[in-house]
Each structure stands twice: as structure tokens, then as C-alpha cells.
Amino acid sequence: MALITLTSDIGHKDYLIGAIKGQLLQLDPAFQMMDISHELSPFNYPQAAYVCRNAIRHFPPFTYHIILVNLFEKKPEQLLLAFHKEQYLLCADNGLLNMILEGRPEMVIGLPLDKTAVKNTLHCVRIMGQAISKLAKGAGLLTIGTPDATFTEKNHLRPVFGDNWIEGQIIFIDHFENVIVNITREEFEQRRKGRSFRIVFKRDETIDKISETYADVQEGEKLALFNSAGYLEIAIQKGNAAGLFGLQDFTEQSQNQYLQSRLFYQTVKVFFE
Known part of the structure; x- marks a missing residue:
């Protein structure tokens, strides 16, 4: 069956x-x-x-x-x-x-x-x-x-990498308005190489550590962790990260705009120091 x-x-x-x-x-x-x-x-x-x-x-x-x-x-x-x-x-x-x-x-x-x-x-x-x-x-x-039929292919959405940074796109906002970014734990650690880091979004919001669970911070505080699928997640303990920070997920329609100018409400950048 x-x-x-x-x-x-x-x-x-x-x-x-x-x-x-x-x-x-x-x-x-x-x-x-x-x-x-x-x-x-x-x-x-x-x-x-x-x-x-x-x-x-x-x-x-x-x-x-x-x-x-x-x-x-x-x-x-x-x-x-x-x-x-x-x-x-x-x-x-x-x-x-x-x-x-x-x-x-x-x-x-x-x-x-x-x-x-x-x-x-x-x-x-x-x-x-x-x-x-x-x-x-x-x-x-x-x-x-x-x-072996010929079929339409589109490139999957990938982060952009530099020597000391990664720029990822927001690909999903869940039921709790936690924000999922297309940066995996493996990609993060490969680029980090043991260095300290800053996760920057919405121009001036910053997180400088990775939490294991939401309970690692106090109610109302922002945090970053890697979710069960292994992707970077930005959240607020008992809050709505997407709504509070004005973040939106990356869409097919926004891709052309992104190529012309960085959309700060749809991207997250990690700097390694």
C-alpha cells in the first residue's frame, strides 16, 4: 500500500x-x-x-x-x-x-x-x-x-559568502513568527573557523552568540539558534521576531529587486572577527 x-x-x-x-x-x-x-x-x-x-x-x-x-x-x-x-x-x-x-x-x-x-x-x-x-x-x-524528460530548472536560493562574512536570505517565517535563514550550521562553522561573530539584521539589530534553546534567554530577549533542520533561526523568547523587527521572507518576486539592491528586511548578515 x-x-x-x-x-x-x-x-x-x-x-x-x-x-x-x-x-x-x-x-x-x-x-x-x-x-x-x-x-x-x-x-x-x-x-x-x-x-x-x-x-x-x-x-x-x-x-x-x-x-x-x-x-x-x-x-x-x-x-x-x-x-x-x-x-x-x-x-x-x-x-x-x-x-x-x-x-x-x-x-x-x-x-x-x-x-x-x-x-x-x-x-x-x-x-x-x-x-x-x-x-x-x-x-x-x-x-x-x-x-529522462527535459524539465525546467531554477537555481536554489543560496547565501552569499565573503572571507569574513555570510549574507543569507529569510526563507521561512513560522507560526510563532520565528525567522528562518538559509544559512546552515555546517556553512556557518566552515566560515567561522573558531572566530567570534556578529549576526546583524534590520540594519542595527545584533546577536553575538548561538543559543541551544529558547529558554537560554529571558522573556522578550532576542536569540539565534540552529533549528531541527539545521538552519539559522532568529527568534524572541515568547515574542514575534518577524513582526517586531519588520522582517519578511524572500520570494521569487523579490529576487530581481535583491539583485539590484540589498533588501535589509529580507536578509541577515553574519560577520566573523
């Missing part, structure tokens, strides 16, 4: 998530389904990549991950089915796939769409579900669609 996760930017206000699950159960009542999130911000590829990447890696081998994010950035001609590190990913051909994986997948199959069909969300889910059903029943991956 197939284990399927669902991730989307659809939200829960209308019928669509329920209809998606009903569509999949029509194909195979034995499907087991689990939600990752349906509250991703529309058109925010860095956020979607962060959430999917750090959830997917914790699932059992050969789990199927349906990712319904920005399905219709362009008129779709195919969907993608990728296999990477013993996980299956199914998504639109919009560049998100290699952002999630931070590189190319081990194998990618193109799932062609019927040119005469109405290409709405439920039609796309049905194509994905049919592919999952065939694989779960023993079909070979190379028989499902077009092997």
Missing part, C-alpha cells in the same frame, strides 16, 4: 483539499495519505523548497510526495515524477523540483498531459495518482512516462 504526502499552497478555505483526497481514494482506496502543509505562500519557491526538503527526508523509503505548488505558472504540458534518495516526488514542471533537491534528481520521468483535457488541479492530481497506483502495483518506473 502506498504512503502519499500532500503539500500545497491551496489553503483550507474551500473544497479542493478534500476533493484531491477523494480523487486519490477513487483511484485506490488503499492509499494512505498524510498532509505536510497546505498553507505555503503562493508563488514562494524558496519557502516551498525549504518545507518540502526538510519534511521529505524524514519519511520511510519509497514514500510518494505530491507537491501542488504553483501548478500553473505556465500552461502545463507535463508533470514530473522524480526518484531521489529512495523517495518519489511528483510536482509541476516549474523549476521547484531541483530547488527542493538542491540539485538534479537521480531519475526524472515526464508524465504527459492529455492535450484535449481541461488541465485543472484535479486533473493533474489524477495523473499523479494513476502513476503512483501503477508503481505501487509493481510497474517499472521507466514504463510510467517519458524517461
Whole structure:
């Protein structure tokens, strides 16, 4: 029986998530389904990549991950089915796939769409579900669609490095308005080399130590730590860091602006001394 996760930017206000699950159960009542999130911000590829990447890696081998994010950035001609590190990913051909994986997948199959069909969300889910059903029943991956299909690629969002600094972008703001930056603990320590440091954001806010937990500081104080996914997080003990400091997450739309001028409310810089 197939284990399927669902991730989307659809939200829960209308019928669509329920209809998606009903569509999949029509194909195979034995499907087991689990939600990752349906509250991703529309058109925010860095956020979607962060959430999917750090959830997917914790699932059992050969789990199927349906990712319904920005399905219709362009008129779709195919969907993608990728296999990477013993996980299956199914998504639109919009560049998100290699952002999630931070590189190319081990194998990618193109799932062609019927040119005469109405290409709405439920039609796309049905194509994905049919592919999952065939694989779960023993079909070979190379028989499902077009092997080694050409697909859209986008560069995953990376920090900028200097000899004595790292500049990262805010990629996620969680339910508590803690701010997640795309600087990993490994990148931080590689550049730090045992030196002291200053984490600077919103022009003049500074943190000069890494905490282990929120309880390391007093209520209302700011702190920095590495979260369970290994990314730098800026928070306020029992407070709302994003709201208080006016910080925003980095989006696809803001990337061109960022290239022209540094957006101080979407970036965090670490100086090593």
C-alpha cells in the first residue's frame, strides 16, 4: 500500500483539499495519505523548497510526495515524477523540483498531459495518482512516462559568502513568527573557523552568540539558534521576531529587486572577527 504526502499552497478555505483526497481514494482506496502543509505562500519557491526538503527526508523509503505548488505558472504540458534518495516526488514542471533537491534528481520521468483535457488541479492530481497506483502495483518506473524528460530548472536560493562574512536570505517565517535563514550550521562553522561573530539584521539589530534553546534567554530577549533542520533561526523568547523587527521572507518576486539592491528586511548578515 502506498504512503502519499500532500503539500500545497491551496489553503483550507474551500473544497479542493478534500476533493484531491477523494480523487486519490477513487483511484485506490488503499492509499494512505498524510498532509505536510497546505498553507505555503503562493508563488514562494524558496519557502516551498525549504518545507518540502526538510519534511521529505524524514519519511520511510519509497514514500510518494505530491507537491501542488504553483501548478500553473505556465500552461502545463507535463508533470514530473522524480526518484531521489529512495523517495518519489511528483510536482509541476516549474523549476521547484531541483530547488527542493538542491540539485538534479537521480531519475526524472515526464508524465504527459492529455492535450484535449481541461488541465485543472484535479486533473493533474489524477495523473499523479494513476502513476503512483501503477508503481505501487509493481510497474517499472521507466514504463510510467517519458524517461529522462527535459524539465525546467531554477537555481536554489543560496547565501552569499565573503572571507569574513555570510549574507543569507529569510526563507521561512513560522507560526510563532520565528525567522528562518538559509544559512546552515555546517556553512556557518566552515566560515567561522573558531572566530567570534556578529549576526546583524534590520540594519542595527545584533546577536553575538548561538543559543541551544529558547529558554537560554529571558522573556522578550532576542536569540539565534540552529533549528531541527539545521538552519539559522532568529527568534524572541515568547515574542514575534518577524513582526517586531519588520522582517519578511524572500520570494521569487523579490529576487530581481535583491539583485539590484540589498533588501535589509529580507536578509541577515553574519560577520566573523
